[in-house]
């Protein structure tokens with residue numbers, strides 16, 4: 001058995017096809033005619049750009065606009081005159097062959113990206129290496145592995161899947177993906193999820209233990225992989241696969257159904273998104289709105305700030321597509337684990353306790369916060385937008401943000417620009433301070449959304465990304481549960497809406513407790529919506545109140561979790 005990182009859920013069963021990139025040997029060769037070599041490079045560049053455009057168009061029709069964006073990102077890199085200019089200068093300046101110049105320049109950029117402490121930037125390094133090899137192959141006349149023609153029943157095994165390789169996959173034939181490298185948020189993992197192909201990544205040393213034609217079974221939810229499993233195990237996973245597919249199909253009956261408990265308590269089941277394109281999946285899985293739009297994703301993967309107009313278009317698109325359903329848009333939450341290189345931020349000693357989210361925005365009103373708030377207000381004329389402020393710790397922050405919003409409203413009124421005058425302004429409750437002061441905040445915020453990812457981190461004083469202390473990171477810890485219950489109670493007493501947009505909102509063991517506490521809104525990844533709706537409609541809050549009372553009597557996270565496991569079954 002091999003254990004990797006679960007990257008795309010489902011059970012994959014099939015025969016291994018090992019996809020190994022040819023090892024290109026790139027030597028430093030001198031050239032007599034540098035101008036001709038530059039022309040040869042430009043020819044390869046044109047061809048690679050054309051291929052990339054075709055891949056993007058193919059992805060856009062076959063998978064979705066969001067996935068095509070990855071290829072469009074590659075195209076932008078290829079069109080960057082700085083990057084290609086450096087290759088040309090190197091060819092001319094040192095009279096060397098194009099392949100070697102590409103090697104030097106692209107490796108240099110890839111190494112810079114790889115050394116950054118940010119997963120997204122590291123992904124950029126993969127993109128750079130992918131492009132480098134593609135360009136070199138075109139120059140050398142080496143054909144690429146044709147992923148599009150893999151036979152039916154394939155389990156694709158590779159060291160790492162480059163986005164361009166993943167883009168060519170035919171999901172009819174590829175039953176699963178196993179890679180030695182990569183992470184949950186790598187572009188290839190994102191694509192695997194979009195194509196709904198089960199995938200396990202980061203299986204260290206896997207290629208040494210598998211050969212072409214071996215039987216492979218993988219579980220994309222647990223990250224487990226088997227090579228040549230015995231018949232009993234293979235049959236067990238065949239059963240799991242059938243159950244997974246059956247459940248997925250069965251859940252479709254919950255499309256269009258109300259989210260209401262057996263005793264008539266209605267709650268809202270909404271989605272977390274990062275980009276406007278994500279709305280398609282929200283509608284596909286019948287989300288009742290958006291509970292968290294993480295706007296920082298509009299600022300990432302680019303080299304300058306999105307303008308007010310660009311932001312306006314993005315917010316307007318989401319509001320219009322959701323056609324009157326609530327859309328909670330969180331203002332920029334940068335800092336902590338999310339960095340943006342072009343913003344000129346220095347590295348904090350303790351990033352999660354540092355210059356992050358609302359702290360940074362209030363300090364940079366002119367270039368960051370004002371344009372974002374203006375864009376949000378302008379877009380509010382096109383749908384049911386609500387503004388949410390992240391990482392609030394004290395009332396002054398909420399008051400200052402609200403004052404700024406009022407200032408911008410006055411400007412817009414003066415200029416005759418439309419906006420929703422009654423727009424709601426709420427906060428994320430994700431710090432210990434905000435939770436303890438929830439009764440006070442409830443008098444001045446229009447709604448709450450509990451961010452359990454951070455609330456757990458700040459309550460337990462445990463870095464949410466640190467593997468070594470991850471045993472402490474549990475939302476089932478009684479301290480965190482008390483905090484959640486307190487926030488919900490304060491909101492209900494004040495008569496404001498209280499939702500949750502942290503990962504706990506879709507945890508099957510947590511949903512019964514949250515219903516018992518009186519949570520109004522559950523926000524989660526779109527693909528979890530139907531499963532959660534099914535659960536919610538099967539419970540009665542009256543019964544759950546007894547369950548929650550018992551759960552809250554336990555003193556350790558383990559006891560609570562085990563009790564809930566036994567209850568949910």
Ligand code: PEP
Pocket residue numbers: 292294333430450451452453454455501502503
């Ligand atoms: C949270 O903290 O629970 C949350 C939803 O926000 P993020 O994960 O973006 O910090």
Ligand code: MG
Pocket residue numbers: 390430451453454
């Ligand atoms: Mg958070």
